[in-house]
Amino acid sequence: MKAIICVTAIMLSSLSASYGQINIVKTERITGTETQQSSQLNAVYEIYFSLKNALVKTDGAAASSSAASMLTAIDAVDMTKLSSAEHTMWMATEKKLKFDAQHIKENKDAEHQREHFMALSKNIYELIKISKPAETVYYQFCPMANEGKGAYWLSKENGIKNPYYGSQMLSCGKTVETITQ
Numbered sequence: 220m221k222a223i224i225c226v227t228a229i230m231l232s233s234l235s236a237s238y239g240q241i242n243i244v245k246t247e248r249i250t251g252t253e254t255q256q257s258s259q260l261n262a263v264y265e266i267y268f269s270l271k272n273a274l275v276k277t278d279g280a281a282a283s284s285s286a287a288s289m290l291t292a293i294d295a296v297d298m299t300k301l302s303s304a305e306h307t308m309w310m311a312t313e314k315k316l317k318f319d320a321q322h323i324k325e326n327k328d329a330e331h332q333r334e335h336f337m338a339l340s341k342n343i344y345e346l347i348k349i350s351k352p353a354e355t356v357y358y359q360f361c362p363m364a365n366e367g368k369g370a371y372w373l374s375k376e377n378g379i380k381n382p383y384y385g386s387q388m389l390s391c392g393k394t395v396e397t398i399t400q
Contacts, residue, residue, distance in 0.1 A: 259296050259297055259300050259305075260296065260301070260305065260309075260346060260347075260350050261352075261353065262292040262295065263289060263292045263293060263296065263316075263343075263346075264343070264347060264352060264356075266285055266288045266289040266292050267289065267339070267340075267343050267373065268373070268374070268375055269281075269285045269288070270285035270286060270289065270323065270336070270339075271336070271340075271372055271373070271374065271382045272380075272382075273285055274329060274332060274333060274336055274382035274383070274385065275380045275381065275382050275385055275389070276385060276386075277329045277385035277386065278329070279326070279327040279328055279329040279332060280327055282323055282329065282332045282336075283323060283324050283325075283326070283327055283332070285323075286320045286321070286323035286324035286332075287320075287324045289316075289320040290317060290320050290321065290324065293313065293316055293317055293320065296309065296313075298310075302349075302350075304349045305346070305349050305350050308345055308346050308349045308350075309346065311345070312342040312345055312346055315338065315339075315342045316339065316342050316343070318335075318338075319335040319336070319338050319339040319342070320335075320339065322335040323335050323336065323339070329385070333364075333382065333383050336372070336382060336383075337364070337365060337370045337371075337383075340370070340371055340372045340373060341371065343373055344358060344371065344373060347373065347398060348398060351398075351400045352398060352399075352400065353400065354375065354400075355375075355397060355398065355399050356373050356374070356375060356397075356398045356399075357373065357374045357375070357376065357377050357394045357396070357397055357398070358371060358372075358394070358395055358396035358397075358398060359372055359373070359374055359379060359392050359393065359394050359395065360392055360393055360395045361381050361383050361384070361388075361391050361392035362391075362392070363383075363384070363388065363391055364381075364383035364384070365383075370383055371395070373398075377394055377397075378390075379391070379392045379393065379394070
């Protein structure tokens with residue numbers, strides 16, 4: 220009887236230890252998948268911020284270069300690695316992102332680029348709200364842009380650096396939303 224209890228205790232102990240290892244492996248896989256999911260869109264977001272900064276400086280050539288990089292990053296997104304919500308939003312915005320990035324790439328005139336940047340910002344905002352960025356992002360608004368109708372953009376900094384007017388009205392605007400993970 221003692222032998223049976225001892226063998227049962229050893230088996231339960233082994234099973235318990237194995238089950239703990241399975242949980243650890245599963246947790247690591249889930250964490251790895253989440254990292255892959257967020258990294259799928261991070262390149263697009265980082266390039267968006269570079270593009271925004273080029274427009275802040277009214278640098279049409281740099282904005283064009285960033286837009287070219289954005290097109291490459293958009294094409295590199297593996298939709299199978301996105302969460303269900305990200306995938307749905309990606310399907311709704313991908314063509315629009317490509318359209319605006321292509322127009323910004325093809326034109327070195329910052330004023331024309333800014334027109335497409337408005338739509339690009341709207342679609343990036345929709346995506347970033349779903350995917351929850353790795354770092355805090357600020358959704359900002361300039362009431363003077365777009366012929367007085369106003370326009371939005373995203374920034375990594377809470378301080379206003381207006382991409383629609385650059386040095387003409389660098390600090391025109393306000394933060395309207397803070398997006399966190």
